[in-house]
Amino acid sequence: MADTKAETTQAEDTPSASVEPRAQRQAAKLAKQIGAFAGKHGGAEAQLAYIGERGTRIALVGEDGEWGNLVARTDAIARSAVEQAGLTVHEDFDGEFASKVRTGPYEWSRMAGIQVGGPRNT
Secondary structure (H helix, E strand, O other): OHHHHHHHHHHHHHHHHHHHHHHHHHHHHHHHHHHHHHHHOOOEEEEEEEOHHHOEEEEEEEOOOOEEEEEEOOHHHHHHHHHHHOOEEEOOOOHHHHHOOOOOHHHHHHHHHHHHOOOOOO
8 A cells, every 4th residue: 555655656657747848848948938038129127916816917018118917827927037137136117117118109009999099999
């Protein structure tokens, strides 16, 4: 019976061991994308936001005001990715950090939507 328990424990350890390298690869891939964004925009800062079952959103704001989003499967992967990329992470997307975002006509028309004569959202 002791042999059966040892086999069960070993089998239970195997799936979790295979998940960890996968998460590390995903974080490394995101870190590479974050680094490319930062390089293209003179540096960048980030803010992480849990978005439910979908995962965690990584909002990026470049030094030139350009912005973008990435989504990580888990909060741990998102945190690992921004850490690997060496970014400053803000707790909230407000104040001085939010004021760095540069928006253009497209964003304003999408935010205004139908109410102000923007493009239809259909």
